[in-house]
Amino acid sequence: MVDFKRLPSPDDLLILLTVARLGRFNAVAESLGTTHTTISRRILALDRQLGGRTLERTPQGWELTVLGTEAVEAAEAIEVSLGALSSRIAHDDDALSGLVRVSTPDGFGSRFVTPALVRLQRDHPRLNIEMLSATRKVSQNRSGVDLEVVVGRTEIANADPVFLTNYFLRLYASPGYLEERGAPAGLEDIRHHSFVSYVESALQVSELGHRSSQLPMPVSTFQSTSIFAQVEAVAAGAGIGLLPSFLVADAPGFVPVLPVEFQRQLPIWAVARPESLRSAAVQAVVGAIRREIAERAAALAS
Template identity: 60%
Template sequence: MVEFKGLPSPDDLLILLTVARLGRFTAVAEALETTHTTISRRITVLDKRLGGRTLARTPQGWELTELGRRAVQAAEGIESSLGSLSARLTNKRESLTGLVRVGASDAFGALFVAPALARLQQDHELLRVELVTATRRLSQNRSGLDLEVVPGTAEAPRIQAVAVTDHVRRLYAGREYIRRRGMPTGVEELAGHSFVGYAESALEVSELAYGRQSVTGEAASFQATSIFPQVEAVRAGAGIGLLPEYVVRGDTGLVPVLHHEIERHVRFWAAARSESMRSPAVRAVVASLIDEARSRQDQLLPRPRVWDGQLE
């Protein structure tokens, strides 16, 4: 039986809402520019006021109890009302407010997520965004992000995932490499070539891997943690690389390799806690990402190229 002791502080309810979205006191403290101890103390005060526990610790971070879920519903109403008030006081039409932290892979984050966020801000001037880029799978232990945009799969406890777009990766080589080593005419000839790929010690997304290991059991001879140095290494002649078309399409320094025989389709997902997915700002970010991807499908899923045999 919950012993209700009076209305809680709206500030404490908003702190609880932020914990529900980010999952870690340290991440909330950073977001609110305070300390872990302060967050813990405010949640304790809130629990005493409501007469029960609002949070439970799990391997995936802090999760809401039934009482916490009811309290968060009230917090979401407060957040919405404050957003409306802020818009009126600044003489702007009602719009999205607050800070949204988004994680994304390096290339997709730079070339698709960043422009989608920038365009969203043009319509919602009070919205602040923070983009963190790294190629990794969805965090199993909450990362302190409101939304993660990840390639491959998006499976983790208590998360919601929305498909953003598919993209295709194909093999490319530098012109100098083909002059030196020759163009493979079939999949079986790849075993005799060098490959550029992700650093195996850091790669978390198996769908992005392709190299000599795929055909001979050996690792790629040139490895990097980001796609951008891989592209430069391929262009410089280090080997053949499985590269995203949206990054290299139209690059005259690269030659298509076996495009009609080998290609890999990888899906990007937008994933977040259910509490984050209910946030109007997060939902708007997801919609903006999908719109950006749909408007540029020709870059994400172009047809295979045919090599014209020219190396000059």
């Protein structure tokens, strides 16, 4: 006879799995609809059942011990079995369910990640999505999300980058602005113009800002942490903007400025911890984003 008192709690194993994926007790508590204290208490109970520590605190956040890695493997098997059972009970072949938390830059997120995830959720209605807008480098710490979509370099330990695509930043202005101020004849003429870009002091991804572009300093600047505010500022005649082409290339009211002389190509990556990438739901999210990109490759190449 199985002595169930000596077996670790399946609920606690699944909590550990969520901690391994999200890395922060607060994020886990939000995901599971409970409290930080409860998560901590359940992990301690699991440690007692297993006879050792499953997590250790590091500068990057909570990381699995060797025992924790073994426990997570068992938790993943439980998760798969419960998903299959839930599908059979519901007479539904769809095994994708649960919550996936995705962090993404707002421009790329709105134009590519959002339609990809809406389509995925339509095919898998038991899947829940939380999308957080963040234009930042890949987090060196446990980020509290299952998947980070980031621009630029991805040097980080204990996480796997998946290349998604490249895109272009180019210079744009409104017809009204160019009529009033004149079009620059060369890059050096930028110094005689107003410029629209990110707030440099708040910018984590330096490649997105004016300061790293090697362009001369303009007469004045309009800076915003929101790419959509920048797009609106350029449309309203605030100045020449350094904007993603996929946002404005086909939009009326945006004129390319010095398109031969200047452009910047940047990569976009999806980054996740190994525990997250083994999740069927996270794999499905990455696949959906890649399909959206493939179907609309022309928009990113423009």
